[in-house]
Amino acid sequence: MTAGSLARLIGQNVGRSKKNFLMSGIGIVVGISTFVFFIGLSEGIKQVVLGRIFLVDQVEVVPKRFDAGAGGLLGLGGGRPLDATVAEELKALPGVVDVYPKMKFTFPTRGRGGGSLFGRDVYAELVADGIEPRLVADELEHPGAFTDREVDTACQDDKACPDGQTCGAAGQCEKQACDYDWDTRLTACPGESYCAEDTKRCELPIPVLVSNHLLELYNGSLATAFGGSGGQKMPRLSKSMVMGFQLWAEFNKSYIDRSRGKGSITRRLKLVGFSDKAISVGVTLPLAYVRRLNQRYQGAEAAATYHSVILKVSDQTQVPAIVKAVKDQGFDLADKTENAERAADIIKTVESVFALVSFIIVGIAAINISQMFFMLIAQRRREIGLLRALGASKLDVRALILGEAGLIGLLGGIAGVAAGVGFARLADYVANQLPEFPYKPDTFFTFPAWLWLAAIGGAMLFCLLGAFFPANAAARQHPAAALTQ
Amino acid sequence: MIRLTQVEKRYPGAAAGELALRKVSLQIDEGELVAIVGTSGSGKTTLLNLIGGLDRDYRGTVEVAGHNLAALNDRKMADFRNRHVGFVFQHFSLLDHLTALENVALPAAFLRGPAPISEDPVARARATLEEMGLGSKLGENPNNLSGGQKQRVAIARALLFRPKLLLCDEPTGSLDSTTGAQIIEQFQALNREGYTVVIITHENRVSEAARRIIRIEDGRIVDDGRGGAQ
Ligand SMILES: Nc1ncnc2c1ncn2[C@@H]1O[C@H](COP(=O)(O)OP(=O)(O)O)[C@@H](O)[C@H]1O
Ligand SMILES: [Mg+2]
Numbered sequence: 129m130t131a132g133s134l135a136r137l138i139g140q141n142v143g144r145s146k147k148n149f150l151m152s153g154i155g156i157v158v159g160i161s162t163f164v165f166f167i168g169l170s171e172g173i174k175q176v177v178l179g180r181i182f183l184v185d186q187v188e189v190v191p192k193r194f195d196a197g198a199g200g201l202l203g204l205g206g207g208r209p210l211d212a213t214v215a216e217e218l219k220a221l222p223g224v225v226d227v228y229p230k231m232k233f234t235f236p237t238r239g240r241g242g243g244s245l246f247g248r249d250v251y252a253e254l255v256a257d258g259i260e261p262r263l264v265a266d267e268l269e270h271p272g273a274f275t276d277r278e279v280d281t282a283c284q285d286d287k288a289c290p291d292g293q294t295c296g297a298a299g300q301c302e303k304q305a306c307d308y309d310w311d312t313r314l315t316a317c318p319g320e321s322y323c324a325e326d327t328k329r330c331e332l333p334i335p336v337l338v339s340n341h342l343l344e345l346y347n348g349s350l351a352t353a354f355g356g357s358g359g360q361k362m363p364r365l366s367k368s369m370v371m372g373f374q375l376w377a378e379f380n381k382s383y384i385d386r387s388r389g390k391g392s393i394t395r396r397l398k399l400v401g402f403s404d405k406a407i408s409v410g411v412t413l414p415l416a417y418v419r420r421l422n423q424r425y426q427g428a429e430a431a432a433t434y435h436s437v438i439l440k441v442s443d444q445t446q447v448p449a450i451v452k453a454v455k456d457q458g459f460d461l462a463d464k465t466e467n468a469e470r471a472a473d474i475i476k477t478v479e480s481v482f483a484l485v486s487f488i489i490v491g492i493a494a495i496n497i498s499q500m501f502f503m504l505i506a507q508r509r510r511e512i513g514l515l516r517a518l519g520a521s522k523l524d525v526r527a528l529i530l531g532e533a534g535l536i537g538l539l540g541g542i543a544g545v546a547a548g549v550g551f552a553r554l555a556d557y558v559a560n561q562l563p564e565f566p567y568k569p570d571t572f573f574t575f576p577a578w579l580w581l582a583a584i585g586g587a588m589l590f591c592l593l594g595a596f597f598p599a600n601a602a603a604r605q606h607p608a609a610a611l612t613q
Numbered sequence: 614m615i616r617l618t619q620v621e622k623r624y625p626g627a628a629a630g631e632l633a634l635r636k637v638s639l640q641i642d643e644g645e646l647v648a649i650v651g652t653s654g655s656g657k658t659t660l661l662n663l664i665g666g667l668d669r670d671y672r673g674t675v676e677v678a679g680h681n682l683a684a685l686n687d688r689k690m691a692d693f694r695n696r697h698v699g700f701v702f703q704h705f706s707l708l709d710h711l712t713a714l715e716n717v718a719l720p721a722a723f724l725r726g727p728a729p730i731s732e733d734p735v736a737r738a739r740a741t742l743e744e745m746g747l748g749s750k751l752g753e754n755p756n757n758l759s760g761g762q763k764q765r766v767a768i769a770r771a772l773l774f775r776p777k778l779l780l781c782d783e784p785t786g787s788l789d790s791t792t793g794a795q796i797i798e799q800f801q802a803l804n805r806e807g808y809t810v811v812i813i814t815h816e817n818r819v820s821e822a823a824r825r826i827i828r829i830e831d832g833r834i835v836d837d838g839r840g841g842a843q
Contacts, residue, residue, distance in 0.1 A: 510706070518700070522687050
């Protein structure tokens with residue numbers, strides 16, 4: 129039998145038993161739409177949770193924390209410090225593409241500013257860390273802006289130098305001297321430079337990044353909570369509104385703690401971009417600034433010790449092996465990474481449960497289809513015998529029945545996918561009517577290509593399985609016996 | 614054309630001595646028109662099924678159109694039925710969800726390898742139906758046809774690949790006598806064209822049309838002789 133005539137016979141038979149097939153197909157549609165809906169939901173949530181809240185394609189290594197372990201009792205203190213040597217070792221681990229050390233401020237800092245955004249200045253303790261600019265180079269809109277601006281710049285004339293600097297005799301840009309006065313410190317120097325009290329020179333703002341989360345958290349909670357109320361209005365902020373925003377940072381000063389010697393210095397910070405690799409709540413500076421400040425306030429050791437090292441992983445499947453190697457080397461994972469692992473596990477579990485439920489529904493549908501086919505071939509007993517008499521082989525009969533089942537599976541699968549996606553759109557529509565909350569995505573669903581394949585392929589597979597025994601029975605049926613009434 | 618040697622058939626479940634066919638030996642030559650007669654349950658259909666390759670469970674040898682049927686596997690047997698045998702049954706056996714034309718062309722769906730006829734099967738189906746005076750019924754469903762028309766559609770289907778052998782099991786059994794007579798004339802005409810025709814019947818007027826009548830009783834050939842006609 130040629131594929132063409134097989135397809136024609138299948139089409140004719142399905143068309144003839146529309147009602148039967150429709151009834152059995154409904155089970156498939158229900159099961160497949162459940163599958164598509166919930167797996168799409170899990171995948172969508174996975175993207176939000178793992179792709180935006182936690183980042184699973186990177187592993188963040190921190191020094192070992194001893195909690196009541198033997199080491200703690202023996203007074204061994206903390207684990208190995210994370211320094212440049214360790215970073216090199218971690219980079220050598222298989223599956224690790226690159227390492228990006230992070231360093232936190234080892235001294236308190238307080239921030240002040242925001243008048244232009246909030247109507248009046250906001251005061252806050254400032255949490256800050258530093259990362260290497262190359263870690264974020266490919267995700268920033270203006271990667272050149274997030275860089276160490278204290279490096280020497282060779283020059284031939286003043287034009288080659290940044291704001292507030294002139295070309296010195298040695299062919300290097302030099303910061304201009306300025307007369308410091310509290311009232312005129314912002315206007316005393318050209319362009320974006322300002323007059324610093326400690327150096328009495330024109331300094332450039334320190335570029336900083338904030339995390340996307342911070343803006344999300346602010347818009348999703350603070351701005352929503354206070355946005356409408358009378359006294360304390362908090363406007364919703366967009367990225368473009370806050371880009372270029374500047375604030376004062378007083379290093380080695382605190383609103384809650386007394387400053388400890390060595391004096392404090394005041395610098396301006398300028399927001400130059402957003403990155404998920406920036407500290408969740410706080411600001412992130414180019415690593416070099418943090419290193420210099422730590423050196424200044426806490427000494428050489430603080431300047432050489434990282435708080436964590438981010439390992440960039442070649443692909444996600446390598447993560448478990450890398451996690452193990454890191455722990456074997458005597459380090460821990462940052463909470464974020466641990467949480468991501470846990471969140472991934474939970475999502476995987478929920479996803480499996482939904483997959484199982486859908487498979488049970490489709491499985492029941494397949495049993496139903498099996499029964500329908502047994503009934504159909506009993507009805508078509510004489511007809512199958514006739515086809516045999518006219519030249520159909522056992523294989524032809526089997527192909528015919530399985531083909532009908534496959535067609536139901538294909539149509540049921542497509543209808544199921546359409547229904548699942550339809551329900552997803554509906555759910556998104558309903559969710560859009562809900563108030564804002566942090567990390568609220570535009571859609572809660574993601575439908576990767578494999579899901580289409582799995583849904584339609586699965587529907588066909590189950591229908592074929594359901595029709596397998598009926599098809600066998602039909603093929604085994606004696607052609608002569610089928611013709612006698 | 615057909616040679617049966619010492620053929621025995623026992624249906625599964627039947628008692629040991631209870632045979633549907635007992636040591637049947639028989640030869641039918643190309644171009645013959647043979648009637649097989651006998652009472653109900655005597656074994657006529659059983660015999661026809663063996664000749665037509667619908668039943669492979671027997672003892673002895675059955676050779677048809679140069680094939681020893683016991684040696685054919687399922688696929689080759691299906692091929693044999695498809696190309697070499699045209700079946701006509703008492704109950705017409707048309708598919709109600711297909712048109713007359715589609716019914717006649719149906720064997721083409723199961724053709725493997727080169728076609729046994731030079732023309733396009735659908736064109737051949739149409740031409741045959743027109744020859745039989747059913748040119749206006751090509752798109753009709755079998756439900757809308759009379760008994761005689763249905764049986765002529767079934768005959769046209771049997772003729773699709775111009776098989777050498779037509780096997781007919783009580784082809785007039787469901788028809789009134791006038792229509793039955795027309796159908797018998799049709800078989801006689803086909804026989805004159807060169808088809809070998811084997812007709813099972815228990816009607817005398819049918820057997821009278823045949824040149825040779827084989828009488829079966831209780832699974833045995835009890836008479837094999839010339840009939841009345843010609
Ligand atoms: N499929 C079958 N299973 C068991 N016994 C059968 C079957 N078909 C026919 N028989 C028996 O074989 C004998 C011959 O039947 P059959 O060839 O149909 O007779 P006829 O066609 O002459 O009426 C009968 O006794 C009948 O009961
Ligand atoms: Mg019979």
